[in-house]
Amino acid sequence: MAEKTGDILSMANQLQDKMVVYRHHLHGIPELDLSLPRTTAYVKESLESIGLKPTPMGESGLMVTIGGQRPGKVILIRGDMDGLPIKEETGLPFASTNGNMHACGHDLHTSMLLGAAEILKANEEQLRGTVKLMFQPGEETLHGAKMMIENGILENPKVDAAMMLHVITGIPFPSGLFVTFEAGGASSASSDWFEIIIRGRGAHGAMPNVAVDPLNVAAHLHLALQGIISREISPTESAVITVGVMEGGSTNNVIPDTARLKGSVRTFDAALRDKIETRIHEISKGIAETFLAKAEVIYNRSCPEVKGDGELNRQMRTTIANTFGDDSFIDISQLIPGGKLMGSEDFAFVTQEVPSTSLYITAGNAKEGYSYPLHHPKAMFSDDVLNKGAAAYAAFAKDWLENN
Numbered sequence: 001m002a003e004k005t006g007d008i009l010s011m012a013n014q015l016q017d018k019m020v021v022y023r024h025h026l027h028g029i030p031e032l033d034l035s036l037p038r039t040t041a042y043v044k045e046s047l048e049s050i051g052l053k054p055t056p057m058g059e060s061g062l063m064v065t066i067g068g069q070r071p072g073k074v075i076l077i078r079g080d081m082d083g084l085p086i087k088e089e090t091g092l093p094f095a096s097t098n099g100n101m102h103a104c105g106h107d108l109h110t111s112m113l114l115g116a117a118e119i120l121k122a123n124e125e126q127l128r129g130t131v132k133l134m135f136q137p138g139e140e141t142l143h144g145a146k147m148m149i150e151n152g153i154l155e156n157p158k159v160d161a162a163m164m165l166h167v168i169t170g171i172p173f174p175s176g177l178f179v180t181f182e183a184g185g186a187s188s189a190s191s192d193w194f195e196i197i198i199r200g201r202g203a204h205g206a207m208p209n210v211a212v213d214p215l216n217v218a219a220h221l222h223l224a225l226q227g228i229i230s231r232e233i234s235p236t237e238s239a240v241i242t243v244g245v246m247e248g249g250s251t252n253n254v255i256p257d258t259a260r261l262k263g264s265v266r267t268f269d270a271a272l273r274d275k276i277e278t279r280i281h282e283i284s285k286g287i288a289e290t291f292l293a294k295a296e297v298i299y300n301r302s303c304p305e306v307k308g309d310g311e312l313n314r315q316m317r318t319t320i321a322n323t324f325g326d327d328s329f330i331d332i333s334q335l336i337p338g339g340k341l342m343g344s345e346d347f348a349f350v351t352q353e354v355p356s357t358s359l360y361i362t363a364g365n366a367k368e369g370y371s372y373p374l375h376h377p378k379a380m381f382s383d384d385v386l387n388k389g390a391a392a393y394a395a396f397a398k399d400w401l402e403n404n
């Protein structure tokens with residue numbers, strides 16, 4: 001196995017210059033959400049130029065399968081393609097000038113997955129089963145994976161397991177290191193949004209007795225919501241409730257009719273997520289009634305937690321060690337105490353349906369001149385990791401099919 005995956009790495013090395021070209025082109029044309037006409041057209045052309053026939057999947061999504069000559073299972077590998085509405089300030093010669101930016105490195109993921117496609121195509125006859133490549137729009141808005149699942153990405157042929165890869169930058173580790181997950185379980189948080197509209201009764205500021213003051217309710221409610229975190233969940237579990245907007249009223253001496261709280265909820269556990277949603281409803285209603293007001297809660301579930309499969313995570317570490325060596329990876333807990341990412345990742349929707357694994361690659365630290373984190377207007381990523389990412393995608397897919 002080590003010898004075969006070695007072939008994959010040397011092929012990825014040969015494709016390095018080509019992937020740099022892909023990446024610099026994509027970096028210059030970042031597009032948003034589910035509307036990636038130029039990006040998707042470029043990826044489609046690139047796939048066709050290596051003899052593949054991608055299938056459009058929903059808005060701006062692409063699916064392509066490789067293998068299937070030998071019977072076996074189906075592994076999905078995902079690369080996201082969308083950018084962010086950030087004005088780029090890197091000063092790079094290939095920087096975007098269209099007002100959007102690939103500040104999360106999705107241009108690297110797309111280029112790596114194109115590289116992996118070429119490697120897998122060259123090894124097609126040896127694949128014991130099928131690799132399904134998922135080129136996904138709308139990760140940042142958490143719309144894309146769900147949309148592609150609704151359009152059938154996990155069916156025909158039915159997907160048995162899935163993998164995603166993400167670059168990270170501006171962190172205290174040298175570039176080119178893989179970050180893997182030791183145990184199964186949630187690796188990044190669910191993300192939900194809520195809005196609470198408090199309806200009271202406005203009046204002259206000098207006559208609170210004839211009013212029902214919604215701002216008073218908002219203040220009590222804000223404090224009460226934090227009681228869910230501090231008093232109602234186990235100290236060994238973690239969750240966040242953040243109120244990011246509290247608004248109401250327009251001047252000093254008027255009690256307004258309404259007030260509004262807007263916030264977000266993050267958890268790593270489906271049952272805890274349900275509980276927090278229920279308690280936000282109950283506490284809002286209770287506090288409002290206590291002060292003779294009414295509360296309406298709008299709760300929007302946007303993205304579940306990313307679930308990692310313990311066995312797939314173990315296989316990932318084996319593949320990475322065989323392909324790149326024993327010192328090529330660290331555990332997520334070495335990067336983040338507790339080993340969990342509070343940010344959300346919409347690959348979560350895939351992980352809820354099939355056993356899945358995630359892999360991160362460090363793509364720059366401050367010493368190397370990469371000081372800024374993901375989503376920063378000055379965030380930069382090293383091109384030197386493109387071959388590693390492509391090899392990791394291809395080697396894992398091939399190994400997994402071989403072993404399952």
Ligand SMILES: [Zn+2]
Pocket residue numbers: 104140374375
């Ligand atoms: Zn991002």
Ligand SMILES: [Zn+2]
Pocket residue numbers: 104105106139166
């Ligand atoms: Zn991202």
